[in-house]
Amino acid sequence: xxxxxxxxxxxxxxxxxxxxxxxxxxxxxxxxxxxxxxxxxxxxxxxxxxxxxxxxxxxxxxxxxxxxxxxxxxxxxxxxxxxxxxxxxxxxxxxxxxxxxxxxxxxxxxxxxx
Amino acid sequence: xxxxxxxxxxxxxxxxxxxxxxxxxxxxxxxxxxxxxxxxxxxxxxxxxxxxxxxxxxxxxxxxxxxxxxxxxxxxxxxxxxxxxxxxxxxxxxxxxxxxxxxxxxxxxxxxx
Numbered sequence: 218x219x220x221x222x223x224x225x226x227x228x229x230x231x232x233x234x235x236x237x238x239x240x241x242x243x244x245x246x247x248x249x250x251x252x253x254x255x256x257x258x259x260x261x262x263x264x265x266x267x268x269x270x271x272x273x274x275x276x277x278x279x280x281x282x283x284x285x286x287x288x289x290x291x292x293x294x295x296x297x298x299x300x301x302x303x304x305x306x307x308x309x310x311x312x313x314x315x316x317x318x319x320x321x322x323x324x325x326x327x328x329x330x331x
Numbered sequence: 332x333x334x335x336x337x338x339x340x341x342x343x344x345x346x347x348x349x350x351x352x353x354x355x356x357x358x359x360x361x362x363x364x365x366x367x368x369x370x371x372x373x374x375x376x377x378x379x380x381x382x383x384x385x386x387x388x389x390x391x392x393x394x395x396x397x398x399x400x401x402x403x404x405x406x407x408x409x410x411x412x413x414x415x416x417x418x419x420x421x422x423x424x425x426x427x428x429x430x431x432x433x434x435x436x437x438x439x440x441x442x443x444x
Contacts, residue, residue, distance in 0.1 A: 260432070
């Protein structure tokens with residue numbers, strides 16, 4: 218069974234640029250959630266996708282957008298990057314119909330905005 | 332979503348039992364209590380989940396009193412590899428867990444030799 222994978226592992230961008238982060242969900246999981254984790258803080262929910270539809274969104278501006286594909290993999294896009302967007306971006310997958318609310322996290326993508 | 336309060340940090344020694352208590356005064360009837368562990372530069376990892384009384388698995392125990400306004404994660408005989416941040420989360424299993432997880436700042440556990 219393959220776990221959650223994310224790419225790239227590290228990324229450096231400059232202010233104003235756009236970035237796309239990718240996530241492959243765990244086999245058998247149909248739900249993907251994205252989180253932003255600033256240094257020293259807990260992860261903050263960005264949004265979630267279930268069956269290719271956005272199913273919930275946290276307090277993030279519209280320049281944070283996403284996609285889920287038929288194979289349940291997902292992308293997070295961030296436009297007009299700001300310095301405060303520097304963080305660890307985590308993807309988590311889960312089974313919407315599973316017996317618990319356990320989410321399986323990937324290793325994250327470390328984004329640095331200069 | 333219920334707000335949780337945990338100690339910012341704790342220190343322990345190898346072989347000791349560690350108990351981390353989380354306060355969640357406004358927990359709702361349908362809410363479950365879940366704990367996650369996170370190592371530096373890694374995603375959080377599910378440890379244990381419970382609704383009431385006591386739950387035990389191969390790595391931890393979770394104690395929940397009758398009023399459910401707090402919970403205690405118990406790690407038996409910790410080792411250096413248990414040094415991590417531990418998050419207590421409260422939410423409706425049928426809703427929050429499958430829609431979003433709300434993390435606080437967590438408890439930073441440092442295990443010394």
